Amino acid sequence: MLEQLVDYTHILPFTRKGDLYRLIQEAHQAKVGTVCLNEGKIAEAQRYLWDLKSEVQLSAVIAFPFGERSSYAKASDVRTALMLGAKEVEVVTNMGLLREKNKADFTYEITQVLAAVRDTPPLDARYGVKFVVENSYVDREEIIS
Numbered sequence: 513m514l515e516q517l518v519d520y521t522h523i524l525p526f527t528r529k530g531d532l533y534r535l536i537q538e539a540h541q542a543k544v545g546t547v548c549l550n551e552g553k554i555a556e557a558q559r560y561l562w563d564l565k566s567e568v569q570l571s572a573v574i575a576f577p578f579g580e581r582s583s584y585a586k587a588s589d590v591r592t593a594l595m596l597g598a599k600e601v602e603v604v605t606n607m608g609l610l611r612e613k614n615k616a617d618f619t620y621e622i623t624q625v626l627a628a629v630r631d632t633p634p635l636d637a638r639y640g641v642k643f644v645v646e647n648s649y650v651d652r653e654e655i656i657s
Contacts, residue, residue: 521548534562558597571600579604589629600640
């Protein structure tokens, strides 16, 4: 049962097909809950999971590592990842907005991502959303302000 709480994370920018297939096989055999990948690997990973008839879920990382994509692009990537089979998205927040204390644009970005999740078919799906703050790039005061 505890294995269902485990996420396998593999977000390297140079993952080869063989590496991805081995990761998916390992996750399936270990019966982990989720494999977390860059959005661009979701479709291929989903095919491997279907072939294995696996219950492992997929999570997509969006805008890793710095969050430096427009809100529109992030929302589009979120929709794409969910439609390709991800059950959860982990969106890296725009660190520049956080560091500038630009709450209006920071809030807008989060709102756009949440709207993309809400509006992705099937509309009755229960997708997970996490917003990631890469805390090695900000100090404590920037996080809590």
